[in-house]
Amino acid sequence: MRMIMLGAPGAGKGTQAVKLAEKYNIPQISTGDIFRSNIKNGTELGKKAKEYIDKGMLVPDEITIGIVKDRLQQTDCKNGFILDGFPRTIPQAEYLDDALESMGVKLDVVLNIGVDDSEIIKRMSGRRVCPKCGLSYHTIFNPPKDAVNCDVCKVQVIQREDDREETVISRLKTYHSQTEPLINYYGGKGLLLTVEGRDKIDETTKAIFKALGV
Numbered sequence: 001m002r003m004i005m006l007g008a009p010g011a012g013k014g015t016q017a018v019k020l021a022e023k024y025n026i027p028q029i030s031t032g033d034i035f036r037s038n039i040k041n042g043t044e045l046g047k048k049a050k051e052y053i054d055k056g057m058l059v060p061d062e063i064t065i066g067i068v069k070d071r072l073q074q075t076d077c078k079n080g081f082i083l084d085g086f087p088r089t090i091p092q093a094e095y096l097d098d099a100l101e102s103m104g105v106k107l108d109v110v111l112n113i114g115v116d117d118s119e120i121i122k123r124m125s126g127r128r129v130c131p132k133c134g135l136s137y138h139t140i141f142n143p144p145k146d147a148v149n150c151d152v153c154k155v156q157v158i159q160r161e162d163d164r165e166e167t168v169i170s171r172l173k174t175y176h177s178q179t180e181p182l183i184n185y186y187g188g189k190g191l192l193l194t195v196e197g198r199d200k201i202d203e204t205t206k207a208i209f210k211a212l213g214v
Contacts, residue, residue, distance in 0.1 A: 001026060001080040002105060004087070006182055007113035009171045010120040011197050012204060016113060017084040019205050023214060026080040031064060034071045045070065065095040073103065080108075088179050093186075110186040111208065115197040117172055125165040128157035141199075 001024045005013040014030070021028040035053070038046030045067045052059045068086060071077070087093040100107065115123075126139040130150035137144050137157055145151050161167060186192045195211050198204045 001082075002108045003080070004083045004107060004110045004186070005085070005113070006110060006179070006186075007197070008115060008117070008120055008175045008180075010124040010168065011113040011115040012201065013084055013113060015201055016111075016204060016208060017082050020111075020208070021082055023209070024080060024082075026082060027076050028082045028084055029068070029071055029077075029086075030084045031068065031086045034067050035059070038067055038070075043070075061089075061092050061095055065092065065099055068096070069099040069103070072099075072105070087182065090181055090185055093182055107191055109193050109212070110182075110191045111212075112183055112192060112194040113197045113204065113208075114194050119197075120172065121165060121168050124163050124168045125159075127163045128159055130155055131158050 001020075003020070005017050007013045014028075017028045017030075035046070035049055039050045039053075040046070045063060048063050049059045049067065052063075064086070068083070072081060083096075087096050122140070123138070126141070128137045128139060128144075129135065130137075130153055132153040132155045133150065135150055135152060136142075137150075139147075144157060149156050162171075183192060183194075193211055195204065195207045198207065
């Protein structure tokens with residue numbers, strides 16, 4: 001199974017990608033992870049990417065696709081892969097098309113997890129994390145037992161900057177302008193499969209497995 005995961009920030013792509021990777025026994029690949037791996041290992045592409053990251057700049061698409069292509073050529077991708085968080089734009093998708101074609105690889109499906117903006121704002125702005133152990137909570141769906149402190153560390157949980165409502169709204173605007181067009185792009189290729197993201201993670205997983213026929 002060769003798959004791309006699409007969806008707005010907070011839609012649950014990463015969570016479902018992990019479950020699908022386990023189901024199919026294939027790697028879940030996120031650009032963040034492979035950037036960190038290449039930088040840590042001092043590869044040529046990693047060094048180039050680090051130059052941009054250190055300056056607070058976006059890594060150019062040609063470097064990003066080079067790193068992705070290199071990752072897809074590793075042996076654990078022989079039977080498939082799940083790309084989580086890439087591509088994010090039409091140009092990146094076109095770069096990826098060319099890279100896959102050069103490798104003789106075809107995508108099986110592009111899975112889009114659909115969730116309304118209002119639900120995403122509620123989900124993300126309610127997130128809280130323990131600054132000590134990193135455990136995640138949610139003010140509505142999974143609050144700490146005393147509603148304030150981490151159940152394990154007894155330290156007050158905090159809201160990350162990324163999860164503040166104004167930040168979430170800004171990220172959604174970027175998603176709608178840059179990434180959402182990929183839905184029509186892959187729909188036009190007959191690859192798109194959209195599943196509604198439910199309140200409960202397990203319900204979404206069941207819906208995805210059913211849609212994929214597994």
